[in-house]
Amino acid sequence: MLKKIARRTSFLRSLSTNHWRHLLRNLSEKEINWVLFWLGLAALSALFLSGYDYWILRSPAPAEGGAYTEGLMGEPRYLNPAISSASEVDRDITTLVFSGLVKHDKSGRIVPDLAASYEIKDGGKTYEFTLRENLTWPDKKPFTADDVVFTINLIKDPKYQSPLRNNWQGVRVEKIDDRRLTMKLPVQYEPFLENATVGVLPQHLWSGVQPQNFLLTQLNLKPVGLGQYTLTKITKNASGLIRSMEFSPNSRYYEKANISRLILRFYETQENIVNAYKRREIDGFSLSSVLEKDLLATARDVEFYNIKLPRYFAIFFNQSKSDKLTELAVRQALSQAVDRDFIVKEILKNEAEPQRGPFPFGLLEIGEPKINPEYDPEKAGAALGKAGWKIGSDGFREKKLKNAKSATRLEFVLTTTDWPELTQVASALKSDWEKIGVKVNLDVVPVNAIQNQTIRPRQYEALLFGEVLGLNPDPFSFWHSTQRKDPGLNLALYSNKKADGLLETSRQASDPEDRVKKYQSLQEIIMQDAPAVFLYSPNYIYAVSGKINGLDLKAVNTPSQRFENINSWYIATKRIKSDK
Template sequence: MSLLDLRRSPLLLPAMLGAGIAALAVGWYGLTAVPEPVPRIRYVEGVVGAPQRVSPLFARGNQPDEDLATLVFSGLVRIAGDGTPLPDLAEAWEVTPDGRTYSFRLRGDLYWHDGERVESSDVAFTVASVQQPGFQGPATLALRWAGVEVQAPDARTVIFRLPEARADFLVQTELGVLPEHLLSGLSVRDLLESPFHQAPVGSGPYRLVALSPGRALLERNTSYHHGSPAVDEIELRFFPHASELEAALARGDLDGALLEEGRHAQAAAVLERRPDLRAVELPRNGFTVLYLNNGRPPLDDPGTRRAIAASIDRDALLALAPGWAAGASPIVPPSWAHSPVSAPGPAQAAELFAHAGWLPDAEGALALGGRVLSLSLITNAAPDRVALADLLAEQLRRQGVVVSVEAVPAVELVGARLAHHDYDLALFGWEPGVDPDPLSGWHTSQIPPPGRNVASYQDPDSDRMLEQARRTLDAGERRALYAAFSERFVDQAASVVLLYPRRTYLVPASLRGLESGLLFRPGNRFRDVHAFSFEGLD
C-alpha cells in the first residue's frame, strides 16, 4: 500500500487501526482469531531521466542510475552531510603514520541481496575492475584509483597502499562494492554491457526487484547491516522532462521529488496544491563564481581585483536565484572544512578603486593613467546565467567600470576561452569533489594547460596552505589550513564566489529521519534512507 493510497483514502488509516483493535479484542477473547496483516508502506518519488546502468562504476552523471546505485550498493565508508566519512561496510580503519597505507576491517554481518557473504575479495575485485586497462567508466574514477595497490589477506581485511600520502583518499572508499561471485572473469567490454546492471545485486538498504524505462521498484533489505529500513518499498517513476514530473507531483501521483536546480517557483506552485508536502532546501556541492583573470592586466593587480569583488552585491543576486545562499568562501557550507569569511561590499568599492589608483574621469568612468577600466564579461548561454551576468555588469557599471557581456556555448567557454585564459571576467560554476580540497582549482601548479586553475591565480602563501592541507591527515589541522586559505582567497580576490546553489526536495510533511546535508550527488538525499519513517505509520 502506497502513501498515495493512504492520502486518497482518509478513512482508510482509521479503518486499519480499528480493524487491528477489533482483531486484538477477538484474539483476547477467542484464541482462533487471525490478526489483520500489517499493510506494506510504499514511498513513491519522481525522477527526471531514464535508467541505463545501475552500477557504482557506470552511474555517474545520470540521476536515475545514481539514485538506484545509492539505494542498492554500499561502500567501505559512507559520506555524512558535511562530507565526513563514516563507517559503512567497514567497521574501522587504520592509517600508517606516513599516510600511505590504509587497513580496513569489515563488519561481520555483511550479506549480498542474494544471501552470499560480502568479503574483502569483493572490495579488491571492485577496485581491480576500475583499474583495468580500457575501463569504460568515468576517467576521473580510474584516475583516482591509479597506482593504488589492494590486498585482501583475509575475508574481513582490506589493505590499500598509495603511491603517496593523500588526505582525500578516505572519501574515495565510498565507491560502491560489486559482488565478485557474480561478475568475475568479465572483460572490460562485457562488464560495461553486463545484464547485471539491469538486475543488480548489492548490499545496500534496498534491493531492486523490478526495473523498466518508466519505473523502478525496490524492497527493503531486511539483512541491511545498519538495520532494516522502516519503509517497506520505494518506487521511482521516471519522467522525460521536469515539467511532467512537477505536473504529476501537483496531481498527487507522487509522494515526493528532488526538483532540478532553479525550479523554486515551480516548487511553490506544487506546494499550493499539495499542503501535505513540505520543502527541504538541500545545498549542492558547488558554487557560482566570477572568475577574474589574474594573468591579464589590469586584473593582475590585487588591489584592482579587490575593488571589483567589492562592487558585487550578493544579496541582490539572490533575487535571480531564490532559495540559494550568498557565498564568499571557496569551500561550500556545510562542509566540515568550511569557515565563514567576510568580504567588503559595494559601500567600500569606491575607496578600494581609489586606493588602486582608479578615479572617475569627466564622464564618470574609472580611469588610471588615461586608461579607462573596460572589461568584458563572458558566460555560457543559459538564460539564468546570462541574466545573472547582466546584473553583475550593471553592478560594476554603477562603480564606473565599463563592462560588456558576451554569452557563448558552454563548450566554447570552457574549452576555448577559460582553458586558454582568453577572457577578463567569466561567470561559471565550480563543483569540487566529495573531499573539500580546493588545490586543483587554485594552486599555481594547476594553471592550464592542463589544470583547472583557469583564473591563473598565483600566490605562494596559498600554495603552501593547500599543499600542507593535502598532506596532513589531521582533520583539525586541515580545517585550520582551509580557514586560512579562505581568508587569503578573499583578501587577494583570487576570484569571487557568488552563490551556493540549492535544490528543492519536496517530501511528505510526515517524513521523519531526513537530515539536510550537501548533495555531492542527487542520490545523497537517500544517505539516511534506512532511518526514514512516516509519522502516524510507525
C-alpha cells in the same frame, strides 16, 4: 471489581441457549435490567482494557510497507559508482543500489557500512578494514575482499577513465584474507575515509568487461550492488527512453528498508516534475531552484526540507581564453561590482547566504577572508579607470592592449546552465557589470550538456557554476595546479606555488587547529589572486509528501546522500509495547 465482572461473564458464557431462554423467562424486568447492566459494563471494560493496551501501553513505530515515488530530471546512463559522479541522476541511483565500506550517518559522521569495523594505523597512512560476515550479492555469490580490491584497482586504472581516479593515486589496496584488507597511503591524508564511501562492484560480473566496453556494457543500466535497494523493473517509452525504475528492499543488506516499493520517474524538465507533484504522480523531488517553491504554494501535504550543503556558486575565470581577464585589477573590480545581497534576497528568496571566499561560512570555523570584496560599484569603476580602461563612445570600457593596433573593448562571455535560478543570477551579474562599463555576453548551455561540452574541455571565458567541498573539506581538486585539466576540478585553472604547498600539507594535518590555520592562509592567497568571484551558498531544498516519515537530513555532503539512510524512512506504522 474487575474480578467480579470476569466471574460473572464467565458464568454467563457457560450457559447454553436453552438455559438463557429459561432464565430470561423466570427473571423479573428488574433482574433482566440488572443482567444487561453487568453485560454492558463487562463489554465496556474489555474495550477500555483493549484501548489502554493499544493507545497507552504501545507507541507507534516504523513498519514495512508503502510505496514512495520520486521525480528526477534527466535519464540514467551510468549506474556504476566508478563513473556516476558526473550525473545527479546516476549518483542518486548508485547510492540506492550500491554500498561502500563506510557511509555517513544522519549527523554526517563516517560509520561502517559493508565493513564491520576499521582501524587506522601507521600514523594515519594505513587503514585496515574487516568486512561484515555472510554478505552475498543478489546472485548469492559471496561478498569478499576481492570485490573491494577489484573496484579500487579499476578506478585507479587510467584505461577506465574514472573521474575518481585522482582520489586513489598512490594508494595500495591489499587483501589479507576474504574478510580483511588494507589500504596503504603514501602520506597521511585526513579526509581519506570519504573516498572509502565509493560503492563496491561485484568482481565476478565486471572482471570480464574490457576497458573499451566499460561505458557500453548493459551492467551500467542493470546495476548489481549490495545497497539498500535492488532494481526490479525498468519501463521505457516508445522511443526506448527510460521513463521509470522500480526498486525493492535488498534482503541481503544488513538493515532492511521499511518502504516496500521505491519508484523513480524521469522527466525532461524541472517544470514537468513540479507539475507531476501537483498531479500527485510523485511524492517527492529535489528543487533545482527556490523559485519552484512558489509553484507549490497550492500543493497539499508537502513538506520542505531546507538543508545547508557545503557548497557554493562562483564565477570561475579561464584566463587562457580571455586576455582581458588576465588583469588582476579587472577581476578584482568585477568582484567588487557584484551585489550579492540582491542575488540572495531577490532571486534566491533568502534561501542562501552570501559567499565571500572559497570555504562556505561555518565550515570547520574557517571564517570569512580578511580580503572581503564588499559591494561598491563606484570604487570598482574607479579601479578600472585607474588600470587604463576608459569609457568609450558606446558606453563600454576599452583600452589598447599590448601589440594591439586599436582599442579593445572590455568584454567577455559568461557561461552557465539553463537552470532558471542560474540564468537569473547570470542576468543580474550582466546588469551589475554593465553598470561599470563591462560588456557581458551570456552563453546558456543545457544542463545535460555542460559537463562534456563546456567544463571538461574548459571551453569558457567565465563560468557560473557550483562546487561541493564536503563536510570534511579537501579543496585540493578545486585549486591545486595539477587539477587544471579534466578530470581535475580546478575550473579557474588556478596556479600558485604557495597555494599548492598549503593544499598538500593541509591534507596531511592530523591536528584540526593546524589544518584550519592552513585553510585560512590558503583562503587569503586565493582572495588576493582573485581567480574567481564567489557569490552565494544556497540551501538544498527537498520537497516530500507528508506521508513519508523518518527523514533526518541535517548533515549531508551532496543531494544524493539523502538516500544513504533511506532504510530509516517509513510510511506504514505499527504499535509496539513501550519501554516505559
